[in-house]
Amino acid sequence: MAPAQSSSGAGATAVDVAWDELRGLLGAEHVRAAGPGDAVAGVPPRMVAEPGDEKELAAALRWANDAGLAVSPRGGGTKLGWGNPPARLDLVISTARLDSIVEHAWADLTAIVQAGATIAKVQQALGQHGQRIATDPLWPEHATVGGILSTNDSGALRLRFGALRDLIIGVTLALPDGTLAHSGGKVVKNVAGYDLPKLATGALSTLGVITQAAFRLHPVPPGGGRTLAFRAASFSDANRLILAMQDSSLAHTGLQARFAHDAQATVDIRFEGTAAGIEAQCATARKLAAIAVETEEPMDVWQARQALWTSPESAALAKFSVLPARISAACETVRRFADQGGIQWKIVVQGTGLGWMRLESPRADRLHAALSALRAEFERDAGSLFVAHRPAGMATMDAWGSPGDAFPLMLGLKNQLDPRGTLNPGRFVGGI
Amino acid sequence: MDARILQEFRAIVGEPGLITSSEQLHTYECDGLTNFRVMPQAVLLPDSTEQVQKIVRVCHRERIPFVARGSGTGLSGGALPVANGIVISLARMNRILEVDFPNARVVVEPGVLNLDVTVRVSPKGYFYAPDPSSQSVCSIGGNVAENSGGAHCLKYGFTTTHVLGVEVVLPDGSLVHLGGRTLDAPGYDLSGVFVGSEGTLGVTTKVILRIVKRPECIQTLLAAFPSTREAGAAVSGIIGASIVPAAIEMMDNLAIQAAEAAVHANYPNCGGLLLVELDGPTAEVDALMEQVDEICTKCGGTEIRVAQSEAERAVFWKGRKAAFAAVGRISPNYIVQDGVIPRTALPRIMEEIDRLSAEAGIRVANVFHAGDGNLHPLVLYDRRIEGQEHAAEQLALRILEMCIEAGGSITGEHGVGEEKKQMMSKMFSEPDLETMQLVRCAFDPLQLSNPNKVFPRTRLCGEKPGRYEPHPLEVAGIAERF
Numbered sequence: 024m025a026p027a028q029s030s031s032g033a034g035a036t037a038v039d040v041a042w043d044e045l046r047g048l049l050g051a052e053h054v055r056a057a058g059p060g061d062a063v064a065g066v067p068p069r070m071v072a073e074p075g076d077e078k079e080l081a082a083a084l085r086w087a088n089d090a091g092l093a094v095s096p097r098g099g100g101t102k103l104g105w106g107n108p109p110a111r112l113d114l115v116i117s118t119a120r121l122d123s124i125v126e127h128a129w130a131d132l133t134a135i136v137q138a139g140a141t142i143a144k145v146q147q148a149l150g151q152h153g154q155r156i157a158t159d160p161l162w163p164e165h166a167t168v169g170g171i172l173s174t175n176d177s178g179a180l181r182l183r184f185g186a187l188r189d190l191i192i193g194v195t196l197a198l199p200d201g202t203l204a205h206s207g208g209k210v211v212k213n214v215a216g217y218d219l220p221k222l223a224t225g226a227l228s229t230l231g232v233i234t235q236a237a238f239r240l241h242p243v244p245p246g247g248g249r250t251l252a253f254r255a256a257s258f259s260d261a262n263r264l265i266l267a268m269q270d271s272s273l274a275h276t277g278l279q280a281r282f283a284h285d286a287q288a289t290v291d292i293r294f295e296g297t298a299a300g301i302e303a304q305c306a307t308a309r310k311l312a313a314i315a316v317e318t319e320e321p322m323d324v325w326q327a328r329q330a331l332w333t334s335p336e337s338a339a340l341a342k343f344s345v346l347p348a349r350i351s352a353a354c355e356t357v358r359r360f361a362d363q364g365g366i367q368w369k370i371v372v373q374g375t376g377l378g379w380m381r382l383e384s385p386r387a388d389r390l391h392a393a394l395s396a397l398r399a400e401f402e403r404d405a406g407s408l409f410v411a412h413r414p415a416g417m418a419t420m421d422a423w424g425s426p427g428d429a430f431p432l433m434l435g436l437k438n439q440l441d442p443r444g445t446l447n448p449g450r451f452v453g454g455i
Numbered sequence: 456m457d458a459r460i461l462q463e464f465r466a467i468v469g470e471p472g473l474i475t476s477s478e479q480l481h482t483y484e485c486d487g488l489t490n491f492r493v494m495p496q497a498v499l500l501p502d503s504t505e506q507v508q509k510i511v512r513v514c515h516r517e518r519i520p521f522v523a524r525g526s527g528t529g530l531s532g533g534a535l536p537v538a539n540g541i542v543i544s545l546a547r548m549n550r551i552l553e554v555d556f557p558n559a560r561v562v563v564e565p566g567v568l569n570l571d572v573t574v575r576v577s578p579k580g581y582f583y584a585p586d587p588s589s590q591s592v593c594s595i596g597g598n599v600a601e602n603s604g605g606a607h608c609l610k611y612g613f614t615t616t617h618v619l620g621v622e623v624v625l626p627d628g629s630l631v632h633l634g635g636r637t638l639d640a641p642g643y644d645l646s647g648v649f650v651g652s653e654g655t656l657g658v659t660t661k662v663i664l665r666i667v668k669r670p671e672c673i674q675t676l677l678a679a680f681p682s683t684r685e686a687g688a689a690v691s692g693i694i695g696a697s698i699v700p701a702a703i704e705m706m707d708n709l710a711i712q713a714a715e716a717a718v719h720a721n722y723p724n725c726g727g728l729l730l731v732e733l734d735g736p737t738a739e740v741d742a743l744m745e746q747v748d749e750i751c752t753k754c755g756g757t758e759i760r761v762a763q764s765e766a767e768r769a770v771f772w773k774g775r776k777a778a779f780a781a782v783g784r785i786s787p788n789y790i791v792q793d794g795v796i797p798r799t800a801l802p803r804i805m806e807e808i809d810r811l812s813a814e815a816g817i818r819v820a821n822v823f824h825a826g827d828g829n830l831h832p833l834v835l836y837d838r839r840i841e842g843q844e845h846a847a848e849q850l851a852l853r854i855l856e857m858c859i860e861a862g863g864s865i866t867g868e869h870g871v872g873e874e875k876k877q878m879m880s881k882m883f884s885e886p887d888l889e890t891m892q893l894v895r896c897a898f899d900p901l902q903l904s905n906p907n908k909v910f911p912r913t914r915l916c917g918e919k920p921g922r923y924e925p926h927p928l929e930v931a932g933i934a935e936r937f
Contacts, residue, residue: 130691131797131828153697175639186638188647189616196890204890205883210795211609212827213864214602214651215871215882216909217891218615221647225639242697266557272580272671274735300739307736344637348557376558377638405636426642429631433642435897440890452642 041090042070045114048082049074053120061115063095064108064450068115075120077137077195077203077234084232085201087114088445094199095447096228098139098167102174105411106227107422110449118169121234124148126209133192133209135237138169150243157184157241161329169233175225179277179293179325182374187224190238194220196231199445209237222436229451230440244295248276251308252324253290253315255280258358260314261288262351265374267311268292269347273304278374281327282354284367290315291324327371331381337414338383339390343397345406347376356400357382364389376406387417398424426452456496456541460517464499464541467509472547474498483542486527486534487589491873495522495536502547504622504630504660510543511658512628520906523658525565525597528589530791531872533601533653537906543658545596551575552661559666560619560636565596565659569603572664581666584611587868588776596659602651604868606702606775607732609826611667613868615650622661623649626899636663648894653870654905656898670734673701674744675768678751679725679758683707683821686727687801689754690825693731694798696750698743700826704730704775709785709820710833711774717781720774723758729825730771778822779833786818786835788844790851793869794858798828807857808832815846819854829867830858856881871909880911889914 046054049072057068074080087094093111097103098118118139125135129152136145142163146155159178160171170176172194177186184190193207196219206219223233255261261280268278268290277293290312294304309317322330331340345353350372357380361368366389372378382390390413398408402425410422426433430453437444437455449455456475465473474480475497484492496519501507514521520540527534536542549566556579561572569590572583586605587593593603598614599621611617620634634646649656680686686705693700706714706728714720722728731747733740744761751759762768774781782789796804805821812819820833832854836847855865855878865871865878879888888910895902896916907913 128797128799130695130799132694133797185612185616188644189612198890202886202890205887206891208862208864208882210797210828210863210867212604212613212795212824212829212867214604214613214868215864215866215875216879216888217894218602218647218651219891219894221615221644222894224644224647226643230643241699245697269559270556270668272668272736274670274739296735296739297742299742300736303738304736342639344639346558346637375638407637407639407641409639409641423641427632427635427640429633429642429645431629432625432631432645432897436643436645436894439893439897 045070045072045083045086048086049079057115063112063115064104064106066108066112068095068112070113071115071117073117073120077121077197080116080118080121080232080234081197081201081203083116084197084199084445088199088443091443092445093448094445096169096232098170099141099162099165101162101166102170102176105174105422106447106450108450109447116232118167118234125235127152128209129154132240133211133237134240135193135209135235136168137235138233139167142166142168142171149240153243153245154240155243156190156238158187158190159325161332168236172224172233172236173226173228177377178328179279179373181377182278183274183276184241188221191220191224191236192239193237194223194233195235196223197234198231199441199443203234204231207237211239227447227451229437229447229455232446246296246298246301248293248295249301249305250277250291250293250324251305252318252320253312254318255288255290255315258282258288258351258354261290262348264290264312264315265350266348268308269374271307271311273307275304277325279327280350280372281324282370284358284361289318293325328379331369331371331379335412335414337385338381338412339394339410339414339417340412341380341394342409342411343378343380343401343406345376345401345404347374349404349406350376350378352404353401353406356397360393360396364393366390366393387414390414391418391420395420423452460513460519461497463513464497464510467506468499468501472500472502474500483524483527483536483544486524486529486532488530488532488872488874491532491535493536493538495538495540495542498542498544500544500547504624507543507624507658507660508628508630511624511626514541514903515627515901518901518903520903522905523596523600523654525594525600526568526592528593529597529601529870529872530793531866531870531874533870533872533905533908535873545594548660556581558636559668561664561666563595563662563664565594565599565662567595569593569595569598572666576666580669582669583664584617584667585614588779595662595664599650599659599662600652600654601868601870604829606704606824609703609824610699610701615647617665618646618650618662619665620663621646621649621659623657624660625657626901626904634663653872653909655895655909657904672737672740673732673734673768674740675762675771676731676744676747676751677722677760677762677771678729678731678756679723680727680729680754680756682726683805684727684802685755686729687805687825689729689751689756691799692750692754693747694826696746698746700731701734702730702732703826705823705825706775706778707821709818710778710782710822713781713785713820714774714778716784718773718777720770722774725757730775775822779831782820782833782835786837788836788838790834790847792830792832792834792851792854793866794830794855794863795867796828796830796858796861796863798825800861800863801825801828804830804857804861808854811850811853815850817843817847817850819850824867827867828863873908876909876911879909
């Protein structure tokens with residue numbers, strides 16, 4: 024593994040000189056002392072750098088790597104708390120200035136965008152030609168392309184259009200030694216060389232910093248969409264409904280279930296396309312949903328995942344993954360542990376078996392116990408649980424869970440690409 | 456090969472699982488790309504993961520290179536043996552282990568044939584989406600190695616989209632599980648890296664696949680155009696109208712002639728033929744097919760037919776799927792090429808191909824996955840005519856270079872393998888390739904698994920990359936290198 028040295032013990036004079044070197048690379052105005060808002064999972068960096076292009080970013084990274092400093096890359100900063108706290112942290116490298124849309128080849132349904140561009144900005148630009156990256160991450164106004172890729176954040180659209188791994192077709196990575204490595208390309212179909220875009224997706228910037236990515240695009244359905252919501256009598260009815268929809272020939276672009284300690288389970292399904300197509304599919308869905316009661320929802324139900332994050336001060340938030348047929352079993356397990364601990368809970372889970380839960384209690388120790396127990400249960404059932412947010416006062420716990428028997432291989436990859444442990448040390452699975 | 460090692464191999468796979476006689480070894484000396492041939496030392500046919508592990512452990516101990524092989528239908532020499540190595544054929548590991556309809560997952564051994572997955576799940580209305588033209592004979596293990604595509608990947612994605620997890624014997628003999636039954640397993644997406652790595656990172660012994668529910672309605676339209684130019688304009692029109700077909704295939708006149716000669720698909724004799732397939736809810740497909748029809752008419756489509764029955768639809772596709780082999784009817788020898796361009800570059804590239812073809816006096820038949828810009832030019836030649844083979848090879852190479860220049864790729868679905876490894880340097884820079892090789896070093900530091908493929912040069916793992924770039928501080932005059 025990476026040397027565990029920390030630069031925090033370096034003498035003041037030497038450190039000052041070192042930062043001057045960085046200022047020389049980026050311009051003094053783009054290197055500043057870190058403030059309280061720059062902490063990464065509670066760990067404050069010393070400095071923040073904002074390179075102006077990918078070459079500068081690579082140069083800054085190489086400089087830090089050579090100096091033995093630890094670096095956390097940052098996009099919009101919306102998910103900086105995801106992952107374990109860094110074991111060391113000296114420098115935050117922000118992609119804020121790498122925010123252009125490099126190319127939108129609308130007739131080819133592809134786009135190349137820089138890592139620091141926000142999702143809202145990208146979608147707005149692509150929308151001018153009626154296209155989108157078919158993904159609906161959290162906080163699109165602030166979340167960046169690099170940030171959603173690094174954290175592999177996905178929402179309801181994933182069910183129909185795949186995860187980011189299926190939408191990204193090319194990537195440029197800045198490696199700690201300053202190499203700018205390209206992989207993939209800008210065409211949708213391409214099997215030349217290893218698929219590093221997939222390796223970088225979800226790697227929490229522990230192997231390299233994404234500076235630019237190319238995506239395949241999808242048309243925005245011209246007529247908008249239509250959502251139906253159904254109240255189910257039980258968790259298992261909700262699960263049955265999800266499986267029935269999935270087993271049908273419906274072409275829905277969203278299918279989720281919402282569960283909570285104080286509400287009836289609800290299943291939402293969304294259709295997009297031609298008016299005739301939507302009408303016909305709604306009729307089919309209603310037939311399939313005979314075991315449930317259709318309901319009018321006052322809110323945009325597809326915002327439910329993001330709504331779990333409202334006022335998270337006394338809440339823990341976790342992403343989980345289970346088999347689609349085990350959704351109700353997973354929710355029963357949550358209910359059981361929550362009831363034992365007097366915990367209030369809410370779950371939004373997609374038809375893919377990927378879900379988010381919010382557990383709330385003034386007793387942080389009970390949240391900790393519940394999350395640990397839930398992870399063990401889910402892992403026993405081929406699933407996983409990722410703790411994205413802990414309330415203040417909750418004891419530390421590994422954010423990720425077990426990486427399985429491929430962990431030595433993951434460690435090997437880390438050692439090949441980031442041998443000095445410069446990037447986000449300690450933040451990823453198994454202490455990577 | 457050392458008799459002692461052969462004996463050890465025999466003890467692992469049994470007498471019927473070990474091939475050493477040269478007449479039998481001939482079967483394995485090449486894959487679908489027959490102009491590269493190498494005789495391996497032995498071929499082993501394990502029938503379990505444990506046997507694969509034992510074989511690979513011996514290889515690792517003795518530093519014997521190995522090449523895993525599925526059905527051997529690959530078109531880039533990916534399964535070409537190594538002279539001092541062995542071939543591990545997965546043909547006997549051909550069981551479908553589990554079919555889980557509620558979760559839409561199927562677990563298979565690598566030797567299972569692609570089409571057999573669909574056959575197994577179709578009674579319940581499911582199918583396995585990746586459909587390479589060789590799907591009735593190619594194996595899932597081979598598909599995983601090559602990240603195989605097919606006509607319908609425009610809408611449904613490639614093998615990598617449909618592989619949730621892989622069990623892999625690493626080149627040191629250890630067994631790992633990449634990905635899994637559920638999504639987003641903690642850690643790096645190693646399944647994503649492994650799929651399409653062309654056998655260079657280990658041997659697949661089990662695959663968890665995603666299956667897809669068959670759409671309510673499938674409609675296929677065939678449209679004839681005066682040339683590929685008008686056909687290309689129709690493709691742009693369809694994409695521009697926000698329609699995502701399940702497939703859009705294009706053939707030029709020479710390819711049409713070949714297909715007609717071979718399978719009598721009743722294609723119109725025209726300059727450019729389009730097959731457009733839409734699927735989804737019936738009301739949706741009906742509405743969109745009308746639009747597609749209009750676009751084709753507006754772009755100069757002269758004969759437009761929508762298949763009226765499943766049988767007619769099958770005939771439409773038969774000509775397309777048979778096109779590669781059919782070319783054998785109109786030319787004694789041919790090279791199947793596989794390049795990708797941004798789709799909008801199609802008219803320009805077609806003109807270039809026509810020009811180069813005329814210049815060289817070499818005919819080129821064109822079959823495209825037009826929706827995603829994947830070209831399959833078939834370069835026709837006669838080996839008996841002196842100089843023709845070389846001229847054909849040069850032409851095929853030039854077409855690939857044009858693909859790179861247009862911002863595309865040297866391979867959309869056939870892989871780099873042995874055939875195109877030198878082209879990798881034209882598509883990627885040295886640092887790009889070095890970085891990919893770092894990944895290789897994490898999986899296979901001794902480079903035993905399908906060595907000398909994909910990359911133009913092998914890199915010794917552990918060696919410091921040889922490149923030197925001046926440090927930015929040196930450039931800026933802040934620091935000097937001592």
